[in-house]
Amino acid sequence: MSETFEDGAVRGYLHRPERPSGHAIALTHGVGSNCQAPLLAAVAEEFAAAGFLALRFDLPFRQARQSGPPHPGNAAHDRDGIRAAAAALERIAGRPVFLGGHSYGGRQASMLSADDPAAAAGLLLLSYPLHPPRRPAELRTSHFPRLTAPVLFVHGSRDPFGSPQEMRAALALIPSPTSLAEIESAGHDLKRPGIAAAILKHFNSFMSPCYNPD
16 A cells, blocks of 8 residues: 655655665556556555565656656756655665666666665666667766676567667666566566566565565
């Protein structure tokens, strides 16, 4: 179950765990969606069941209007919204706070982390939009060499925004620990049975050293 959440400019839904682990994750959406996207809701529920305080929230561009893509010139404002969501979770749960999102939301979270290494304990990037469909030369990786947080990519094998082979090549640009969880036969929307449980399993396997350092 979730509850409506509003803290300053941060708006979304908070999933409180029955048995809190002390960890938290903030998740946001892609260009054509909002924080009520079924994928985000399912992932947030799965993480809450595992003890995480999970927040799924709307980026500033979606708060400004109910439909339509973000304006390219306002991406920094969306990153400010992600920073604010992380800060809101820190006030409730303390650190570590993980950041993630689907497509555009995940990309902006990774750019924030590259600019501010203290922003996130780790990143969960669902369907990272490596390049526009059918335009493989237009890579969105310029910030990858500046990432210091561990990054888990969850990517469909049929995602037109980047093939698994292209993703593996891009991950080599990142100096921090990375992992690629390939979801067989899934597209950009990651609509597969049991996807939320699979994401949590991959996350726990890869990220556990971040919150269980011993």
